[in-house]
Amino acid sequence: MAYSDKVIDHYEHPRNVGVLDKSALNVGTGMVGAPACGDVMRLQIQVNEQGVIEDAKFKTYGCGSAIASSSLLTEWVKGKTLDEARQIKNSQIAEELALPPVKVHCSVLAEDAIKAAIADYQSKQGD
Amino acid sequence: MFDFSKNYFELFGMPAGFTLDSAALATRYRDLQKVVHPDRYASAGEHSQRLSLQGATLVNEAYETLKDPLKRAQYLLRLKGLEVDGQNNTLNDPAFLMEQMELREALAEVRSSADPQGSLDVLLREIGGMIQAQIAQLAVLFEDGTPQGLVTAAQSVQKMQFLNKLHAEAEAVEAELDEAC
Numbered sequence: 001m002a003y004s005d006k007v008i009d010h011y012e013h014p015r016n017v018g019v020l021d022k023s024a025l026n027v028g029t030g031m032v033g034a035p036a037c038g039d040v041m042r043l044q045i046q047v048n049e050q051g052v053i054e055d056a057k058f059k060t061y062g063c064g065s066a067i068a069s070s071s072l073l074t075e076w077v078k079g080k081t082l083d084e085a086r087q088i089k090n091s092q093i094a095e096e097l098a099l100p101p102v103k104v105h106c107s108v109l110a111e112d113a114i115k116a117a118i119a120d121y122q123s124k125q126g127d
Numbered sequence: 128m129f130d131f132s133k134n135y136f137e138l139f140g141m142p143a144g145f146t147l148d149s150a151a152l153a154t155r156y157r158d159l160q161k162v163v164h165p166d167r168y169a170s171a172g173e174h175s176q177r178l179s180l181q182g183a184t185l186v187n188e189a190y191e192t193l194k195d196p197l198k199r200a201q202y203l204l205r206l207k208g209l210e211v212d213g214q215n216n217t218l219n220d221p222a223f224l225m226e227q228m229e230l231r232e233a234l235a236e237v238r239s240s241a242d243p244q245g246s247l248d249v250l251l252r253e254i255g256g257m258i259q260a261q262i263a264q265l266a267v268l269f270e271d272g273t274p275q276g277l278v279t280a281a282q283s284v285q286k287m288q289f290l291n292k293l294h295a296e297a298e299a300v301e302a303e304l305d306e307a308c
Contacts, residue, residue: 031224032217035285038292040227061231112217 003064004098010068015075018057020044028121030113034105039066043113045077045085047121053077053085058113065103069093069110082118131181134206135189145203145269149194156190196262197291200284203269204277211281218285227289230254234297243304247297254294261287 003011022029022044030043039062046055056074060067072093077085093099093107136143139155161167163182168175192198204211218224233250240246261283268280 029221031221031228032219033224033227033289035211035218035288038289040224040231040289042225042228059228061228109217116221 003068006072006097007064007068007099010071010097011064014058014067014071016057016071016078017059019059020046020055020057025124026121028117028119028124030116030118030120032109032112032116034062034066034109036105037062037066039063039106039109041066041070041109041113043070043073043110043117045114045117045121047082051081053080053082062109063103063106065097065099065106066109068097069099069107070113072096073110073114077114082121085114086118088114131185135193135202138186138189139193141193143203143206145196145200146266147193147199152190152193156186159186196265197284197287200265200269200280200287204281204284207277209277209281211284218282218289220282220286223286223289227293230293231296234293234300237300238304247301247304251294251297251301254290254297258287258290258294261290 019042020027020029024046026047028045028047031041032043033040039060041058041060041062043058044056045053048054056077058070058074060070073088076088088111090104090107090111093110094104097107099107130137134143139152139159141147141152141155160183163179163186165176165179165183168179171179192202201211230250230253233246237243237246237250265280265283265287268276268283
């Protein structure tokens, strides 16, 4: 199966790979995994006082589509409010990366990861 | 020849459980292979030949499923109406996933360590131990058989999927190291 040019670009030049301080109050960490393929994804957001995501980092062990989905997502969420970030749908990621049906679950994983990161951030804020 | 509607355990004449006698399984496999072996039907009609081929395929599938702890657990859960290997299944256990991430990072660093083979051995033993722990837990949970126990077993199966993948990747690194020597 051929990967799209966008997937290959993100796979070869992943954006925002790295780690943020997961114990920091302004950082939310989302850990998700897909048992069927053994992929593990960590997505972190750093949120400023206005509730805007000012930085995002990820680390993904998995196939090219999973890496590309999380790489693209970190680009998209930067500068967005939490509400805006929460509304990103896996179908948008799959469409942007032209993922074939068998790889759509990779974009589902990325959507789950950002939702988990937002939930983790909000639980730290105590609301 | 034999009943195609039987489940794998019935086919092998063994009780449907996670803990099973692997020597008896291997013996039953050889017996069944003889029964369905296509050579026996070389002079039989086309219908019998086709049935024998289908029988041989079924016996092989059943054996591959029953002898592997992960596949056996998945099959048992499916017999009990729990689907555990869907594509969109995700595991929500941050602590376990964090540990998986760390183990994958450790594996990625093996090649650049002072003693690659030594670090890899430690990692392989650690992953192997974690897989054995899941197998031991599955034995207890299937024995228990309560609905709550089966839900926990399904999570245990998901964890084993991650661990098996990781173990296979570690073995691939080992093969690479062997070649480099």
